[in-house]
Amino acid sequence: MDGIHDLGGKQGYGPIDRTGEDEVFHEEWEGREWGIAQCARTPGITIDWWRHCRELILPEDYLARPYFDSWAQTDFSTYIEAGWMTYEEIAAGKSLRQDLDYGEPLEAMNLQQILDEDRAHAFRFDAEIDTPPAFVVGQQVSTQRHGHGGHTRLPQYARGRVGKIHAHHGAHVFPDWSAEGREVHQHLYSVVFDASELWPEAADRHDRVYLDLWEAYLLPVTT
Amino acid sequence: MDGIHDLGGKQGYGPIDRTGEDEVFHEEWEGREWGIAQCARTPGITIDWWRHCRELILPEDYLARPYFDSWAQTDFSTYIEAGWMTYEEIAAGKSLRQDLDYGEPLEAMNLQQILDEDRAHAFRFDAEIDTPPAFVVGQQVSTQRHGHGGHTRLPQYARGRVGKIHAHHGAHVFPDWSAEGREVHQHLYSVVFDASELWPEAADRHDRVYLDLWEAYLLPVTT
Amino acid sequence: MPEFDAKKVAEAHQHLHSHLPSESALRVKTLETLLEQKGLVNPATIDAWVEAYTEEIGPRRGAQVVARAWVDPAFKARLLEDAPAAIDEFGFLGKATAHLKVVENTDSVHNLVVCTLCSCYPFSILGIAPAWYKAAAYRSRAVRDPRGVLAEFGVEIGDEVEVRTWDSTAELRYLVLPQRPPATEDLDEEGLAALVTRNSMIGTDRDLGGSA
Amino acid sequence: MPEFDAKKVAEAHQHLHSHLPSESALRVKTLETLLEQKGLVNPATIDAWVEAYTEEIGPRRGAQVVARAWVDPAFKARLLEDAPAAIDEFGFLGKATAHLKVVENTDSVHNLVVCTLCSCYPFSILGIAPAWYKAAAYRSRAVRDPRGVLAEFGVEIGDEVEVRTWDSTAELRYLVLPQRPPATEDLDEEGLAALVTRNSMIGTDRDLGGSA
Numbered sequence: 001m002d003g004i005h006d007l008g009g010k011q012g013y014g015p016i017d018r019t020g021e022d023e024v025f026h027e028e029w030e031g032r033e034w035g036i037a038q039c040a041r042t043p044g045i046t047i048d049w050w051r052h053c054r055e056l057i058l059p060e061d062y063l064a065r066p067y068f069d070s071w072a073q074t075d076f077s078t079y080i081e082a083g084w085m086t087y088e089e090i091a092a093g094k095s096l097r098q099d100l101d102y103g104e105p106l107e108a109m110n111l112q113q114i115l116d117e118d119r120a121h122a123f124r125f126d127a128e129i130d131t132p133p134a135f136v137v138g139q140q141v142s143t144q145r146h147g148h149g150g151h152t153r154l155p156q157y158a159r160g161r162v163g164k165i166h167a168h169h170g171a172h173v174f175p176d177w178s179a180e181g182r183e184v185h186q187h188l189y190s191v192v193f194d195a196s197e198l199w200p201e202a203a204d205r206h207d208r209v210y211l212d213l214w215e216a217y218l219l220p221v222t223t
Numbered sequence: 224m225d226g227i228h229d230l231g232g233k234q235g236y237g238p239i240d241r242t243g244e245d246e247v248f249h250e251e252w253e254g255r256e257w258g259i260a261q262c263a264r265t266p267g268i269t270i271d272w273w274r275h276c277r278e279l280i281l282p283e284d285y286l287a288r289p290y291f292d293s294w295a296q297t298d299f300s301t302y303i304e305a306g307w308m309t310y311e312e313i314a315a316g317k318s319l320r321q322d323l324d325y326g327e328p329l330e331a332m333n334l335q336q337i338l339d340e341d342r343a344h345a346f347r348f349d350a351e352i353d354t355p356p357a358f359v360v361g362q363q364v365s366t367q368r369h370g371h372g373g374h375t376r377l378p379q380y381a382r383g384r385v386g387k388i389h390a391h392h393g394a395h396v397f398p399d400w401s402a403e404g405r406e407v408h409q410h411l412y413s414v415v416f417d418a419s420e421l422w423p424e425a426a427d428r429h430d431r432v433y434l435d436l437w438e439a440y441l442l443p444v445t446t
Numbered sequence: 447m448p449e450f451d452a453k454k455v456a457e458a459h460q461h462l463h464s465h466l467p468s469e470s471a472l473r474v475k476t477l478e479t480l481l482e483q484k485g486l487v488n489p490a491t492i493d494a495w496v497e498a499y500t501e502e503i504g505p506r507r508g509a510q511v512v513a514r515a516w517v518d519p520a521f522k523a524r525l526l527e528d529a530p531a532a533i534d535e536f537g538f539l540g541k542a543t544a545h546l547k548v549v550e551n552t553d554s555v556h557n558l559v560v561c562t563l564c565s566c567y568p569f570s571i572l573g574i575a576p577a578w579y580k581a582a583a584y585r586s587r588a589v590r591d592p593r594g595v596l597a598e599f600g601v602e603i604g605d606e607v608e609v610r611t612w613d614s615t616a617e618l619r620y621l622v623l624p625q626r627p628p629a630t631e632d633l634d635e636e637g638l639a640a641l642v643t644r645n646s647m648i649g650t651d652r653d654l655g656g657s658a
Numbered sequence: 659m660p661e662f663d664a665k666k667v668a669e670a671h672q673h674l675h676s677h678l679p680s681e682s683a684l685r686v687k688t689l690e691t692l693l694e695q696k697g698l699v700n701p702a703t704i705d706a707w708v709e710a711y712t713e714e715i716g717p718r719r720g721a722q723v724v725a726r727a728w729v730d731p732a733f734k735a736r737l738l739e740d741a742p743a744a745i746d747e748f749g750f751l752g753k754a755t756a757h758l759k760v761v762e763n764t765d766s767v768h769n770l771v772v773c774t775l776c777s778c779y780p781f782s783i784l785g786i787a788p789a790w791y792k793a794a795a796y797r798s799r800a801v802r803d804p805r806g807v808l809a810e811f812g813v814e815i816g817d818e819v820e821v822r823t824w825d826s827t828a829e830l831r832y833l834v835l836p837q838r839p840p841a842t843e844d845l846d847e848e849g850l851a852a853l854v855t856r857n858s859m860i861g862t863d864r865d866l867g868g869s870a
Contacts (some may be wrong), residue, residue, distance in 0.1 A: 010226070010227070012278070012280075014281065058237065
């Protein structure tokens with residue numbers, strides 16, 4: 001979707017505010033939200049669906065509220081969507097129904113267990129597939145002009161542009177479909193673009209931008 | 224600029240709120256701001272510069288604050304830029320210097336005078352120029368892929384797209400330069416685009432979008 | 447004189463974000479006070495502008511023009527050919543209408559007007575734009591999802607009808623000429639004008655209620 | 659089970675915009691309370707996650723990896739070839755590093771990492787991302803104006819140096835391998851690691867202060 005989250009190259013956001021950059025969490029609630037996101041039971045969602053739910057936050061809230069607030073907002077929305085929470089419960093600040101069974105009580109985990117758990121979070125998103133890659137390293141490609149109307153990882157600033165395959169990373173879960181609940185692996189590439197291909201003011205700059213893009217985002221360039 | 228104001232086709236803004244749609248002004252201050260914008264002396268600005276100043280409002284303010292508030296914010300910024308107001312004066316809520324001469328005292332105008340004045344606001348932005356138009360009605364054109372880094376009236380959603388010249392409107396003041404203080408007339412066209420050229424989900428819709436675009440935004444299509 | 451220094455303006459917006467009162471009414475009061483003290487505005491003239499756009503200049507003007515076009519084919523031809531001159535026959539030429547264009551609805555075409563980049567509107571013929579016209583939801587969706595927008599306004603558009611969205615990217619302003627409703631033969635121009643809604647001249651209304 | 663219904667989620671966001679308290683702390687408290695009452699979270703486990711990412715997992719991990727690469731060419735080669743396996747030699751493999759890539763700064767190349775679409779970050783090796791990394795100003799500008807961004811961080815990049823911005827659009831995560839500062843021959847691995855800043859591993863820092 002062409003949402004407020006698609007910030008690459010957008011202008012007008014002003015200077016970078018580095019306030020508190022050496023603090024891990026600036027306020028206690030930020031740590032609580034971080035922790036909830038690590039260990040709460042969730043209704044079978046994918047990372048892409050969660051990201052899409054965050055993208056759907058009202059633009060003014062997305063911009064004006066603190067970062068971890070958007071995580072809480074996203075969590076609420078996924079639990080509501082799944083029927084695990086209701087607006088009434090949120091308004092009341094307490095659970096109003098006990099008829100749903102979410103499984104065994106959760107044991108408290110200690111620091112060492114968390115360090116092991118963090119290790120277990122080293123998820124891989126790639127897999128072997130039968131289809132050979134359509135592009136080879138060094139090949140020129142152009143990107144699709146249209147993004148997916150739902151979740152997509154082809155940002156607006158890199159649409160309809162010509163770049164070059166920098167690397168092939170095997171087949172990774174395709175996010176546009178994963179956000180809809182379909183897990184399909186597709187070849188993933190790093191694609192490098194000259195800055196001048198992307199930005200009007202970069203004509204005489206030799207900088208480059210690298211993006212990781214799935215095969216469905218790419219087209220061969222016929223010269 | 225690729226600012227927050229460039230809203231065409233952006234997603235996530237939700238349903239249309241029609242609250243109070245039959246009221247001219249919802250609160251008194253809205254009328255005051257409207258009136259200020261009509262009759263206050265300004266520091267020799269152009270409409271395009273004023274629009275650009277509005278585009279430069281912080282994105283979260285642009286989205287979250289009421290519409291006419293953005294006019295007041297824009298006015299403040301133009302007076303500050305011109306040196307006609309200072310932050311100290313705005314903080315104090317009163318004028319702190321009388322050394323600048325803005326001309327004769329302004330006489331109060333009555334309703335009939337305003338109706339005449341409104342007539343006098345029928346500004347024309349076109350002029351005869353020597354250069355003949357580069358495109359003819361019916362011709363296919365494509366739009367530039369890049370927008371101007373400052374003010375521009377080529378929206379993001381219509382960049383790098385193929386359309387057709389629907390009408391030629393003579394030469395009009397080119398906004399990208401007018402916002403920088405240079406008044407240059409350039410041929411202006413209405414260009415029509417198939418919806419399917421602009422939006423991924425419009426593939427089977429026979430709708431069209433018309434934009435008024437200056438010659439510098441357009442390129443001939445070589446087939 | 448201003449230098450049109452965008453950097454300075456961006457900094458002003460950042461400064462004012464933190465240093466102005468958050469209430470809009472207070473901000474505008476501050477602006478008016480400063481302008482008056484500096485001799486840059488006369489508050490009585492503001493009063494008169496508000497009065498003009500509350501009492502005199504508004505969508506009833508556009509409605510009169512539309513009704514005339516319905517009953518007078520020669521006027522309609524002039525209106526479609528040169529709208530500023532045609533509305534000037536009523537004395538309605540004014541703010542933001544010097545480059546007015548009229549686009550006509552038919553059985554097979556529906557027109558919708560938007561300004562995706564700011565909030566351009568033909569003031570002297572329609573008055574102050576409704577808040578929704580200037581809001582992000584309408585501006586973002588009118589070009590991409592015009593049928594969804596129309597449905598929210600209660601307007602269902604058949605597949606056989608082409609929707610044309612006019613994005614006011616230059617100083618041209620657009621006025622939709624809606625279709626005359628059926629069974630209105632016995633209405634005079636004034637009676638017809640009473641049927642014309644503001645939204646029908648923007649394009650968010652289509653079938654005017656003449657048959658009731 | 660969820661149906662992944664985006665319309666329902668958008669409506670939830672609209673509803674919560676108006677019906678949740680505006681203070682973030684209260685909102686998160688409400689979330690935690692509900693989850694605990696429903697048996698969906700154990701607060702003590704949240705405590706342990708906060709402790710892990712405050713005390714144990716953070717940019718000192720990345721700094722150790724960088725220092726090792728500076729002193730051990732074979733390790734550096736493994737790191738550039740297969741970063742997840744290389745950091746696992748330290749036991750640092752974990753959250754968001756299974757597809758880690760290391761990009762190396764040289765005299766003629768400077769690397770900068772961003773996630774323009776959300777806030778992807780190699781957690782298990784750098785800890786919690788700084789707020790600026792997740793904010794609109796950095797996300798919007800790092801791809802378009804990397805030299806302006808770097809200047810705000812006090813890093814001046816000569817015209818002869820190519821700036822490469824890596825936008826983390828997939829599950830790959832990037833770690834910048836900064837250059838070893840001059841005149842650090844007498845420092846051991848631990849001393850070298852102390853020179854490595856978090857920002858230098860994101861790319862918003864370049865010349866590490868070894869010569870002082």
